[in-house]
Amino acid sequence: MATDLPVLKATDFASDQDIRWCPGCGDYSILAQMKKILPTLGVPREQTVFISGIGCSSRFPYYMNTYGIHSIHGRAPAFATGLKCTRPDLSVWVITGDGDSLSIGGNHFLHLMRRNVDLNIILFNNSIYGLTKGQYSPTSPMGKITKSTPMGSLDFPLNPISVALAAEATFVARSVDSNIQHLGEMLTRAAAHKGTSFVEVYQNCNVFNDGVWDYAKEKAVRGQNTIELEHGKPLVFDDGKQGVRLIGFQPEIVSLDKTATDDLLFHDEKAESPALAYLLSRMRYPAFPEPIGVFRCVERESYETQMADQIDLAQKKKGIGDLNSLFNSGDTWTVV
Amino acid sequence: MTETSSEFLTSHKPQQQLAGVTVRLVGDSGDGMQLLGSQLTSVSALAGNDVATFPDFPAEIRAPRGTRAGVSGYQVHFASEEIFTPGDGLDVLVAMNPAALVTNISDLKPAGIVILNSDSFEAKDLKLAKLEKDPRQTDLLKNFRVIEVQMTTLTRKAVEGTGLSVKEADQCKNFFAMGLVFWLYGRDVNPTLRFIDSKFKNKPDVQAANRAALMSGWNFGETTEHFASTFQVPAAKLKPGTYRNIMGNQALAWGLMTAAQLSGKTLFLGSYPITPASDILHELSKYKNFGVKTFQAEDEIAAICSIIGASFGGSMGVTTSSGPGIALKGEGMGLAVMLELPLIVVDVQRGGPSTGLPTKTEQSDLLMVMFGRNGESPLPIIAARSPADCFDAAIEAWRISTQFMTPVVLLSDGYIANGAEPWLIPDVSIMDPINVAHPTAQNGSPFLPYQRDENLARPWAIPGTPGLMHRIGGLEKEDGTGNVSYDPVNHQHMVNTRAKKVANVANVIALAEVKGSDSGLLVLSWGGTYGACHTACERAIASGKSVGHVHLRWLNPFPKNLKDIIAQFDRVLIPEWNSGQLRMLINSQFDVKATGLNKVQGKPFSVTEIFDEIERMG
Numbered sequence: 001m002a003t004d005l006p007v008l009k010a011t012d013f014a015s016d017q018d019i020r021w022c023p024g025c026g027d028y029s030i031l032a033q034m035k036k037i038l039p040t041l042g043v044p045r046e047q048t049v050f051i052s053g054i055g056c057s058s059r060f061p062y063y064m065n066t067y068g069i070h071s072i073h074g075r076a077p078a079f080a081t082g083l084k085c086t087r088p089d090l091s092v093w094v095i096t097g098d099g100d101s102l103s104i105g106g107n108h109f110l111h112l113m114r115r116n117v118d119l120n121i122i123l124f125n126n127s128i129y130g131l132t133k134g135q136y137s138p139t140s141p142m143g144k145i146t147k148s149t150p151m152g153s154l155d156f157p158l159n160p161i162s163v164a165l166a167a168e169a170t171f172v173a174r175s176v177d178s179n180i181q182h183l184g185e186m187l188t189r190a191a192a193h194k195g196t197s198f199v200e201v202y203q204n205c206n207v208f209n210d211g212v213w214d215y216a217k218e219k220a221v222r223g224q225n226t227i228e229l230e231h232g233k234p235l236v237f238d239d240g241k242q243g244v245r246l247i248g249f250q251p252e253i254v255s256l257d258k259t260a261t262d263d264l265l266f267h268d269e270k271a272e273s274p275a276l277a278y279l280l281s282r283m284r285y286p287a288f289p290e291p292i293g294v295f296r297c298v299e300r301e302s303y304e305t306q307m308a309d310q311i312d313l314a315q316k317k318k319g320i321g322d323l324n325s326l327f328n329s330g331d332t333w334t335v336v
Numbered sequence: 337m338t339e340t341s342s343e344f345l346t347s348h349k350p351q352q353q354l355a356g357v358t359v360r361l362v363g364d365s366g367d368g369m370q371l372l373g374s375q376l377t378s379v380s381a382l383a384g385n386d387v388a389t390f391p392d393f394p395a396e397i398r399a400p401r402g403t404r405a406g407v408s409g410y411q412v413h414f415a416s417e418e419i420f421t422p423g424d425g426l427d428v429l430v431a432m433n434p435a436a437l438v439t440n441i442s443d444l445k446p447a448g449i450v451i452l453n454s455d456s457f458e459a460k461d462l463k464l465a466k467l468e469k470d471p472r473q474t475d476l477l478k479n480f481r482v483i484e485v486q487m488t489t490l491t492r493k494a495v496e497g498t499g500l501s502v503k504e505a506d507q508c509k510n511f512f513a514m515g516l517v518f519w520l521y522g523r524d525v526n527p528t529l530r531f532i533d534s535k536f537k538n539k540p541d542v543q544a545a546n547r548a549a550l551m552s553g554w555n556f557g558e559t560t561e562h563f564a565s566t567f568q569v570p571a572a573k574l575k576p577g578t579y580r581n582i583m584g585n586q587a588l589a590w591g592l593m594t595a596a597q598l599s600g601k602t603l604f605l606g607s608y609p610i611t612p613a614s615d616i617l618h619e620l621s622k623y624k625n626f627g628v629k630t631f632q633a634e635d636e637i638a639a640i641c642s643i644i645g646a647s648f649g650g651s652m653g654v655t656t657s658s659g660p661g662i663a664l665k666g667e668g669m670g671l672a673v674m675l676e677l678p679l680i681v682v683d684v685q686r687g688g689p690s691t692g693l694p695t696k697t698e699q700s701d702l703l704m705v706m707f708g709r710n711g712e713s714p715l716p717i718i719a720a721r722s723p724a725d726c727f728d729a730a731i732e733a734w735r736i737s738t739q740f741m742t743p744v745v746l747l748s749d750g751y752i753a754n755g756a757e758p759w760l761i762p763d764v765s766i767m768d769p770i771n772v773a774h775p776t777a778q779n780g781s782p783f784l785p786y787q788r789d790e791n792l793a794r795p796w797a798i799p800g801t802p803g804l805m806h807r808i809g810g811l812e813k814e815d816g817t818g819n820v821s822y823d824p825v826n827h828q829h830m831v832n833t834r835a836k837k838v839a840n841v842a843n844v845i846a847l848a849e850v851k852g853s854d855s856g857l858l859v860l861s862w863g864g865t866y867g868a869c870h871t872a873c874e875r876a877i878a879s880g881k882s883v884g885h886v887h888l889r890w891l892n893p894f895p896k897n898l899k900d901i902i903a904q905f906d907r908v909l910i911p912e913w914n915s916g917q918l919r920m921l922i923n924s925q926f927d928v929k930a931t932g933l934n935k936v937q938g939k940p941f942s943v944t945e946i947f948d949e950i951e952r953m954g
Contacts, residue, residue, distance in 0.1 A: 075641040082642030087799065307629060321626030327764075328580075
């Protein structure tokens with residue numbers, strides 16, 4: 001890109017505020033990757049806005065040397081929608097957590113996706129309420145013992161990727177806090193997508209839910225427990241030893257000793273129907289390796305673009321509005 | 337004097353001159369009574385009368401036909417003098433069925449005229465209205481002049497040949513009734529014929545039928561022996577200028593659009609549909625060619641949050657709602673207080689609590705908008721007093737909000753939102769601009785997002801400006817830097833500063849003005865009770881009473897001279913459509929024990945109710 005913008009470094013995106021997450025929190029890694037990829041996007045800092053709700057992850061904007069709003073619980077998508085509709089020139093990021101986006105903010109999460117406002121929403125999923133000190137969250141498994149569920153949670157968990165797909169999201173991806181290269185790639189892809197880009201990040205809360213994602217994080221096992229999605233490529237994992245094929249509507253793990261690669265399920269992130277992406281979202285550990293990567297990436301015109309287009313069209317058809325002629329239109333009378 | 341362009345039909349019967357008339361049109365909620373009323377309002381305004389209206393309809397879209405629950409009404413008061421209320425007693429009641437008749441007859445003045453659709457008094461109609469006897473055969477109507485008209489039959493006859501089914505033909509009978517009322521008061525049929533042509537331009541058969549029904553009603557008046565004469569209400573002596581008829585919600589929407597232009601800002605409306613505020617959303621959605629952006633949010637909370645986002649970006653955010661919606665917006669409004677961003681929250685009040693009386697009026701949200709947020713979260717509150725005043729109130733709310741960097745609540749109510757009156761059309765090109773400035777790029781010294789000006793307002797720095805990057809949020813912030821701060825002394829300072837900033841609004845708003853005496857009894861009012869209070873006070877003053885009237889525009893802060901004004905009077909009367917909310921504020925802030933006149937019936941005050949209370953208080 002030919003540009004005379006100053007070359008920025010990750011440190012240019014750091015604010016002067018002390019970071020107050022617990023030592024060892026997965027949030028540090030996500031913050032680091034964000035600071036690393038932002039200079040590569042060619043967007044000036046003053047054109048970038050981070051908006052968050054409430055929760056540990058939602059402190060994120062304070063640590064970025066950009067514009068930002070630390071808003072109220074669950075509503076960040078609504079603030080971001082109003083901002084993007086009026087300022088399409090800005091690069092807008094929503095930072096949220098599993099409680100913030102799927103519990104108190106569930107409604108706004110759904111409507112953001114279906115409208116396809118051009119912004120990026122990063123969900124830090126630690127499967128627990130951290131800031132309120134350890135209650136179960138909408139992504140906690142049933143039976144989860146927490147302070148508020150001493151006999152185990154009765155709530156069936158939500159699957160964020162499935163919810164996003166059901167809400168007609170056009171870009172849906174998953175990554176892991178400690179898999180920094182992959183995470184950086186997913187954030188970059190999210191930024192590149194025009195429309196709402198949703199990224200779920202498995203994030204470890206080492207204080208209230210330590211180890212919840214170890215199966216997907218630990219070097220020794222993550223190869224067997226996760227599967228990296230690549231567009232147009234077969235679903236292969238475990239260092240090429242195993243793959244996934246489709247029997248009817250059901251995925252099945254097969255050994256590549258016995259099955260040809262051509263018979264495996266091939267990923268198509270651009271498929272018009274979200275059915276394949278949904279099927280992949282239902283592959284959960286331990287029955288299946290959990291997919292990470294881009295589940296879905298399709299084109300649909302973004303909300304704020306259509307809003308601006310309607311204004312352009314109205315002005316072309318009716319001319320730019322004039323208040324005096326509006327007020328004097330229709331039935332009027334004159335007192336002399 | 338008025339100038340009218342089109343020639344209109346005039347009756348050959350003798351004319352009787354009247355100073356003013358109050359007509360109420362009542363029927364089923366599907367009978368088109370609101371349409372009839374709004375047309376009578378328009379043509380009366382066009383005839384140069386001053387006009388005040390009171391639409392009154394049920395919350396159900398189509399309650400069962402013919403039942404009392406489904407009765408929808410529209411009251412129009414037109415006069416040859418300046419008027420401020422839709423009238424106390426009725427001169428004429430037009431009732432389309434027995435349910436409408438029995439639920440409204442008590443408001444008809446003695447010897448008043450009642451016009452009935454006599455085709456709708458069959459046994460089944462009486463049963464639907466839960467009547468054992470035909471009210472025409474009882475004493476109910478004995479003090480009135482009853483005119484029975486076979487409206488259904490005559491309408492069917494009139495529209496024969498247009499190809500409409502019987503059911504469709506029956507839907508034209510409101511236009512028949514309209515024609516008759518127009519004839520009776522010498523109203524011009526031409527504007528309504530134009531309205532029919534435009535509204536039904538894609539349905540030529542319906543258009544022709546409604547035209548025929550209207551003219552048939554007019555001709556019926558001219559030929560029937562029921563009426564020996566027509567009534568004429570001459571034009572009122574209004575201030576010179578060009579007028580149009582305007583409803584409160586429309587005036588509010590137009591005021592917002594005007595403020596957007598005067599301030600050079602984009603108007604972003606984030607709103608969720610709710611009665612009786614939705615018409616503001618509908619109205620603004622029409623004006624995309626003015627650059628207005630409207631967003632129908634997924635809920636009330638998203639609506640307030642979306643406009644905070646828009647205001648952060650440098651547009652002007654506005655959200656419109658009613659009581660239940662405002663309750664949901666509380667947390668967002670609190671955040672706007674904390675962020676110190678300009679935006680307007682419009683509350684078109686309705687009967688509460690809870691879902692309450694969605695289509696009826698009340699003033700019972702004052703204390704909610706004043707105090708209904710967690711923590712110390714003051715914000716300015718302005719209330720419109722009449723339909724046309726919604727235009728000016730919206731502009732004033734915008735001006736204060738941007739000048740002081742604060743959310744402002746603009747209170748309207750169901751009565752003024754749906755009511756209509758003549759509006760002296762302003763010339764936008766000579767209106768005062770609303771000056772809004774954004775700080776520009778800076779290098780070197782760190783930007784202080786909470787550094788304050790002489791009003792204590794902070795700078796409105798918007799994204800896209802190099803060097804001014806800053807983060808704001810709901811956590812308490814250090815004065816100046818805006819950084820998160822838990823410092824106890826800083827918190828006290830910030831609470832005091834936000835309160836002082838809102839109090840400073842009193843430095844720029846108009847002083848309260850006393851109409852009438854400057855001692856004796858003070859009538860203190862706010863919002864939609866203006867017309868009734870004003871008229872009652874005028875009447876009391878004319879009868880020699882020592883009465884002063886102050887109508888408050890700003891409820892927070894109060895005008896600076898209010899304390900001194902209150903001290904001048906022996907007694908204070910505060911009429912409100914609630915149980916005493918302004919009274920509570922006044923009694924707690926000033927050295928006074930005001931008396932309340934409180935009505936919570938979903939209906940406005942009559943002039944008489946207030947006048948009688950003034951009399952009672954001496």
